Amino acid sequence: MIKKMALGAVVVTGISLSGSMPAYAQLRVEVSGVGSTQIPVAIASFANEGLTPQQITNIIKDDLSRSGYFKIIDAGAVVTETTPVNFDDWKKRGAEALVVGSVQSLADGRFDVRYKLLDTIKSSTLSGFAVATSPINTRLTAHKIADDIYEKLIGVRGAFSTRIAYVTKSGSEYRLEVADADGEGVRVALRSNEPIISPAWSADGTKVAYVSFEAKKPVIWVQNLVTGERKVVANYKGSNSAPAWSPDGSRLAIALSRDGLTQIYTIVADGSGLKKLTSSSSIDTEPQFSADGESVYFLSDRSGGPQIYRINANGGEPKRVTFNGSYNITPRISPDGRTLAYISRREGKFQLYALDLVSGQEQRLSDTTKDESPSFSPNGRYIMYATESGRRAALAVVSVDGKVKQRLTVQAGDIREPTWGPFMK
Structure with missing residues (x-):
């Protein structure tokens, strides 16, 4: 689950989503299962x-x-x-x-x-x-x-008019693409000869934060999807990774290795106001704000293996959240704050799980074996994640009760790193 990227020449183009962007191959959607x-x-x-x-x-x-x-x-x-x-x-x-x-x-x-x-x-x-x-x-x-x-x-708000973002790799080119929730209307927001990872939508749906390797190292950018303007918000010594927006869009939680081991920080959305949240002798990464913005979930190996913890957004003593299984990564919280989705490795399989934070009940939601990068729909009824289909990277969607499943693929190239956009006003 650790991504090792080769470095080389880069070509980057930020393009507006206002209608002038070239369209690419549409996603093919296959549906199986029905609701109760x-x-x-x-x-x-x-x-x-x-x-x-x-x-x-x-x-x-x-x-x-x-x-x-x-x-x-x-x-x-x-x-x-x-x-x-x-x-x-x-x-x-x-x-x-x-x-x-x-x-x-x-x-x-x-x-x-x-x-x-x-x-x-x-x-x-x-x-x-x-x-x-x-x-x-x-x-x-x-x-x-x-x-x-x-x-x-x-009785729940529909999410058909929302958008998704993801990264495709075709040959030596990486593309950050944006599409309607049904996979139609694909537009390219960024193209590069270097890896693009960890895209994350802002709360108002106008910006995406992501990590680009165009500077020969991982650097965090924020791009305006309306104007195409992009800005570096974290380029410190070492690795700058895993950006996640606060619910009000004012801050980002990020992971930096500027002082040695990777730790959790927050910054103002314009890149100012850096604040360190964790100071441990372990690797802390993959931060994710809680639904109310009061805390940050993150991944840490401080217990001897990767598990998910929660810390107050202003700092303090972290508390462990996941206890089932010895390898739980990539926390994602539902919009109502009740459900934690994550990837767990059990019996050699990387699969999507959901934990009810109120009852403590856990459920496996996927039947694939190489899952990563879960992302909730803004109405909390579905989770999109990356997986493999026929030895090619693909996206999948599953309802939170596990009954409805979708598979999204492209005809050429791999598709990974999905993130589901917010409701638009």
């Missing part, structure tokens, strides 16, 4: 959706199907938000909810997308909205409709 309960939802074709660059109905269907918690019933017809609905007919078809809508062209080139979610059991309207969207944002609008359906029917 599936809600049957009929989705009617939106009227005039042929006007838009992408079919809104298909995107909504794909999102809900991928979640594992919906059984999609094809309405087989166009139904608008103003069409009178015979609820008894839909109930006979087994639908507990019905999605309808329409698209109209606006004079300024945008589209007026209207959507309504109907409860067929109670014969009532659950939700709906209208939005004017540009052609380039058609997919985003469809994802937001799917988010609304997910939230109204499941």
